[in-house]
Amino acid sequence: MKKIAVVLVALVFLGSSLAMSSVSRNGTLLADEEKGNLIEKTLHFSQPTIEKKGTYAIVKSIDANNVLRKEGFPFIPSYVETFTLPIGTKISGVEVRASQPKEMDLSEKIIPSSPAVSYNMKASEIKIVESDVYKSDNIYPERAYEWHVGVGIEDGKHVIFLSVQLYPVRxxxxxxxxxxxxxxxxxxxxxxxxxxxxxNDVYDLLIISPSEFSDALQALVEHKENHGIKTKLV
Structure with a gap:
C-alpha cells in the first residue's frame, strides 16, 4: 500500500477569518433524494448578561464558545458550529435563520478588543483604543453569521470541516x-x-486547492508526473 502525501495549498474562506478556540461537531445529517443532501441544526441561546468594567461593559453569554476579536472593535461573544464531511464534498450553500431579535439598552459602551500580546510576552500597559466603528449606527458585525471550509484529518481519515460562526449577539x-x-x-x-x-495505490501526491489556483498549480502537477510521482489536483 502506498503512502499518499497530501499538500493543502489553501483554505476556502467566506467572510472574515475566524478564531476557532472551541467547536462542536454534532450536526444532524439528513438525506433528501430530490434536493441532494442536507444538514440542519437548531441552536438556542440565553439572554446575554452585562458586566461592568471601568467605563465599559463586557457582554457575556453562557452559550458562547468563541469570540469576535478585532483590535479596537467591540468584543462580541460568538458560537462556532463545525460539521465534518467526506473529502471531495461540495458545499452548495449555507443559510442561517435567526428568531426575531430583542433589544437591550446599555449604560456603558461595549469594551473594545485589546491588542494582541507582544511576542516577547513582557508585561506592558494595555491601551484601549476605540475604532471609528463606535461612531457608526450600523449593526456590528454586519452579518449574523460567517462560514468557511477547511481540510484536515479526523480519526485517520481526510475530511472537510465546514465551520459556521454565529453571532447571536450584535x-x-x-x-x-x-x-x-x-x-x-x-x-x-x-x-x-x-x-x-x-x-489506495492510485496517487503518491494529492494537492488540495481552491479552483482559482488550478491553472497556476498545473505546472507543479506536470513536474511531479514527469518525475514519476503520481499526482492529483483537486
Missing amino acids: YIPAKNELMYTNEMKIKVNYEPPKKPLMQ
Whole structure:
C-alpha cells in the first residue's frame, strides 16, 4: 500500500477569518433524494448578561464558545458550529435563520478588543483604543453569521470541516444598543463526492486547492508526473 502525501495549498474562506478556540461537531445529517443532501441544526441561546468594567461593559453569554476579536472593535461573544464531511464534498450553500431579535439598552459602551500580546510576552500597559466603528449606527458585525471550509484529518481519515460562526449577539455602537436572538437555525446543502477521493495505490501526491489556483498549480502537477510521482489536483 502506498503512502499518499497530501499538500493543502489553501483554505476556502467566506467572510472574515475566524478564531476557532472551541467547536462542536454534532450536526444532524439528513438525506433528501430530490434536493441532494442536507444538514440542519437548531441552536438556542440565553439572554446575554452585562458586566461592568471601568467605563465599559463586557457582554457575556453562557452559550458562547468563541469570540469576535478585532483590535479596537467591540468584543462580541460568538458560537462556532463545525460539521465534518467526506473529502471531495461540495458545499452548495449555507443559510442561517435567526428568531426575531430583542433589544437591550446599555449604560456603558461595549469594551473594545485589546491588542494582541507582544511576542516577547513582557508585561506592558494595555491601551484601549476605540475604532471609528463606535461612531457608526450600523449593526456590528454586519452579518449574523460567517462560514468557511477547511481540510484536515479526523480519526485517520481526510475530511472537510465546514465551520459556521454565529453571532447571536450584535451591537449598534452609536445607539449603544445590544441586539440578541434566542434561536438560530443552520441549513447546509451539499453534494457528496461521487466516488471516494482518497484511494489506495492510485496517487503518491494529492494537492488540495481552491479552483482559482488550478491553472497556476498545473505546472507543479506536470513536474511531479514527469518525475514519476503520481499526482492529483483537486
